[in-house]
Amino acid sequence: MEKFVIGEQSKRSSTSDVQKSPKKKMKLEISERMKEEDAEEDEDAASAEFSHPVPWRKIEADRLDCDYALLFSKQEADQLFKQLEEEVVYSTGERAKVHVFGKMHDIPRKQATYGDVGLIYTYSGVKHSARPWTPTLEHIRDAVTKTTGRTFNFVLVNRYKDGLDRMGEHRDDERELDPVSPIASVSFGAARDFIFRHRDARGKQSCRQIEPVKLELAHGSLLLMNPPTNTFWYHSLPVRKKVLSPRINLTFRRIIPASKK
Template sequence: MDKLKNIDVGSIKWKSIKDEGLDLEYCVPIPISTAKNIFMELENTLEYFTGDLAKIKVFGKVHPLPRQQVAFGDPGITYKYSGITVPALPWPAPVLALREFLLAIKGIKYDFVLVNKYRDGNDHMGEHRDNEPDLDPEYPIASISLGQERTFVLKHRDARKSGKDKRVMPTVKINLENGSVLMMNPPTNEFWYHSLPTRKKLLGARINLTFRKMKIK
């Protein structure tokens, strides 16, 4: 993890992606060799939720989560979404190092992270917005991707409507590379749904860490 400290943050090249209500920043600041090492350390040390915390409620029905998940954060923090209350476990060293890396490149000290492991292309994430009341809407959500490259799809909320309220708006697709960082800046989560669709031909695993700033209670 010391290699993260050796990255020249001043040389990071950000790509800006903007549309109506959409404000994203994307870069690939972590070298492949370092990203592979971090991925393997997470693989060897993280234990994912089981039981009720490995399930999700969709339209009133409970289903197995189509990916593996665990959460870490500062003491006392919980995160509620889709009828589930997720407890924040104490920060493990490799995840803490990634939080410090985000502090170095963006000046934001996040207090919570949701870790999702996609075991292969069958694991996925359905369309949703990260607009839960526990989140501080003034801060961006920072997403770090490690392992298998996957396509991240964003769709404007008006494009999901039916009838006369539906608007024809193109979806936005981003290939999240190994070692990449995606910043979802406000007001993105107010207007845009995002998903990680199934890609059955992909055999590799991906670990994604979405760092969030929670409201102070």
């Protein structure tokens, strides 16, 4: 009520002044209109910055929070896929293995790690140092940042030669990862099924009935996995024998440098 009374008092005061000066009244009206237009332009600009790509598709379940959209057109995605095939250098030797149940196994896909200087990511018992960003990886990273408003300093690249290459169930919950940052997954090439399974609904000892969430990740798409998704949900890319062409997936992450832990 106090704000309303003050407003009325102010209005009466200004009315008195305007009656004395019609030119002042016109200037005040123009000024107010310009302020309103500027505010609308600012709002539209902010909205436009984070509205591409549109429309976003919201994917939610019990403590699963994801956003999905097409980040690149088919033409753009085709070109970026070609450039990635030329630029990315995949790991070999020990860095191309994972540590499972006390034994080392070959990764059923090709893998590479890129990012800011000095970053190290430990994945499945193996330490991976970041190679310097390539021009194409920088371009894709910046497109993700412009679209989401989030910054990333590391990317894990996975190349699947066909539907026989796969990714087993896991959570991206390593200690190096910033717990409040989402993980941005960008896909190129063959569309593949991506399956989320809640940690309480896995295996014979499951204690809850929670249906898995299945998505098809399309060529040029972006999947944003927001916290706390990776705390409660495992995800996988299962074998699909009918898929005969390759796929490249980039998961952009934010790693906490060792000096800041």
